[in-house]
Amino acid sequence: MSRTIFCTFLKKEAIGQDFQIYPGDIGRRIYDDISQEAWSLWLNKQTMLINEKKLSMIHHEDRALLEREMIQFLFEGKDVHVSGYIPPKD
Template sequence: MARTVQCVYLGKEAEGLDFQLYPGELGKRIFDTISKEAWGEWQKKQTMLINEKKLNMMNMDHRKLLEEQMQLFLFEGKDVQIEGYVPPKPE
């Protein structure tokens, strides 16, 4: 049986992550309160941030920015904003 969590991002009970994907206390918080679906949404935004802002994961400042954005997205419901980015219009 799949593990479920009360997902703070989705605001409902949903399938939880299989294991802790992020280190430390923040990783435990994510594991305990973020669903697979919400984590998948974050991964899309993370990829967009890394690509559009040309982030280098070897740079600690870039990693810190990404972590801050992750917390805002997952726990405060704030969407990732990238200056100049215009999402494609649905056809």
């Protein structure tokens, strides 16, 4: 059964996560306050960051960068910017 939360990213009621998908206190905040839809938006941004910046999850610095970007995107309202990336025209 899905649970409904108030998503702080989307600023509306939405379907929440089924389980805590990220460790620690940040993971708890995501579970409590971030919807599946918002998480999906983050995953798209994360993929773009990993590909464009050639990040490796083996390196602690790269994981730390992704975590900072995730917090800024999901909780501080800052969009992810990758230098040189031009979004496709609609």
